[in-house]
Amino acid sequence: MRRLGTGIGWRPEIADAVERMPGIDWxxxxxxxxxxxxxxxxxxRLRRRGVTVVPHGVSLGLGGAERPDGARLADxxxxxxxxxxxxxxxxxxxxxxxxxxxxxxMLEAGHLLPVPRTRDALDVLCENIRIAQDALPVPLAVENxxxxxSWPDEEMTEGQFLYELVDRTGVGLLxxxxxxxxxxxxxxxxxxxxxxxxxxxxxxxxxxAGGYERDGVWHDSHAHPVPPPVLxxxxxxxxxxxxxxxxLERDENFPEPAELERELTEIRRTVRTAEQSPAASWxxxxxxxxxxxxxxxxxxAPPEDAAASPAARGSGDGDTTAERGRLxxxxxxxxxxxxxxxxxxxxxxxxxxxxxxRALAGKRAGVVAKVAPELPEILGEEFRPAFLAYAHHRPxxxxxxxxxxxxxxxxLRAGRPADTGTGRRLRAWWLERSGxxxxxxxxxxxxxxxxxxxxxxx
Numbered sequence: 234m235r236r237l238g239t240g241i242g243w244r245p246e247i248a249d250a251v252e253r254m255p256g257i258d259w260x261x262x263x264x265x266x267x268x269x270x271x272x273x274x275x276x277x278r279l280r281r282r283g284v285t286v287v288p289h290g291v292s293l294g295l296g297g298a299e300r301p302d303g304a305r306l307a308d309x310x311x312x313x314x315x316x317x318x319x320x321x322x323x324x325x326x327x328x329x330x331x332x333x334x335x336x337x338x339m340l341e342a343g344h345l346l347p348v349p350r351t352r353d354a355l356d357v358l359c360e361n362i363r364i365a366q367d368a369l370p371v372p373l374a375v376e377n378x379x380x381x382x383s384w385p386d387e388e389m390t391e392g393q394f395l396y397e398l399v400d401r402t403g404v405g406l407l408x409x410x411x412x413x414x415x416x417x418x419x420x421x422x423x424x425x426x427x428x429x430x431x432x433x434x435x436x437x438x439x440x441x442a443g444g445y446e447r448d449g450v451w452h453d454s455h456a457h458p459v460p461p462p463v464l465x466x467x468x469x470x471x472x473x474x475x476x477x478x479x480x481l482e483r484d485e486n487f488p489e490p491a492e493l494e495r496e497l498t499e500i501r502r503t504v505r506t507a508e509q510s511p512a513a514s515w516x517x518x519x520x521x522x523x524x525x526x527x528x529x530x531x532x533x534a535p536p537e538d539a540a541a542s543p544a545a546r547g548s549g550d551g552d553t554t555a556e557r558g559r560l561x562x563x564x565x566x567x568x569x570x571x572x573x574x575x576x577x578x579x580x581x582x583x584x585x586x587x588x589x590x591r592a593l594a595g596k597r598a599g600v601v602a603k604v605a606p607e608l609p610e611i612l613g614e615e616f617r618p619a620f621l622a623y624a625h626h627r628p629x630x631x632x633x634x635x636x637x638x639x640x641x642x643x644x645l646r647a648g649r650p651a652d653t654g655t656g657r658r659l660r661a662w663w664l665e666r667s668g669x670x671x672x673x674x675x676x677x678x679x680x681x682x683x684x685x686x687x688x689x690x691x
Contacts, residue, residue, distance in 0.1 A: 235319050237285060237438055237478025239501055248275035250490035259285035261480055265292055269315035286316040290323040295361045296348035297327035298334055298561035306368040313371050320372045320437060322407045330568040334561035340568045341629040343597050349384035350394045353556040360553050362402045374405030374437035379415035379453035381589040385580025391422060392430020399435045409440035410466040411453060418451035424466045428473060438478030441467055441500055450588055456485035459496055464503050471507035479504055572628040594624040605637035611658045615650060638667055
């Protein structure tokens, strides 16, 4: 893997500060937030200085039952080329479910959700990753995610799942140590065991981020300082094998630049100290996947079924139609419970599913407030409770901008807000944005927009 060094997540809110920070070797940008033909000037200046830029995708849904969307893959490939990136990264997650495989409407999660660690899910994921690898101009690495919920009847630990994924596809790993901590608190999974089992030689780079705990649940917020337990996991990983790159993620609640620089300094110190430990040169012997014990257990045996032939364990090289069908039904049932209020599937923790559903609705409200900042300005304190009530039984149908319009239309049709002045402002906002953008010059489109205006007034 290419040596990257120490980096930070590039976000528009801190773009100027990132450019001035000393010792920044590389940055990562959310792929969907940049346009290849209109790259932000800050990123272009960083590129001219020789700073590596890596696009980080969030919407492919490689862990979903559907094959990866060709248009999304083409967009990610275009961004990799425009940024001259040495690799691109995505997540081991599903973000939508339903559609043709289940003969039901496609549901969007608006968030990264965990895939079940089963043979079906692994076969589908392997095939999806191969499809993505073939479509991308540079290597792909995939990230372990944080989760509030666990799937029932899982067949592998996270480390075993990742080990076999790498073994079968050659994909790189983006290991998020904050997510390992999240899964430790929320699902009782031991970070050290996960590190014992995964192939550290496949690590492309490492994410470090902050979060907070509330009522026994850890929320991976990317909006708080990096806590000591996350740095401890980073140290454990770095003591086993030096990561090619380490990156600090921060998405909200940005502190002063000096505070970000302090966190970067602490990350560098943690890695440097861990590298000096005796175990720093340890890697898995070829073909072995230890399942427990110390990182120095070089003779540990692979999981019982990992040693079986590809045909015996399901290589994912053949027809995955049946696996995709079973996975599609399971994921659609879970996502429907989370975003549409349908019954909780058997085997899931109802309390945790409720926490996850509220977290999804809260994130959805936050993103809508960002893409349509006029809505919280118009509605004031009424915005968030009204949106959460709306979202409880109304899944997204077409992205966050569409969600904002649908929410406004829902309020107007219900005769809200009660205040006449606020209602007029909301109606004017909706009318201005519900037509083609920019306004079409075609007579039929202009007539349709005028008709909508008249109908809504009545």
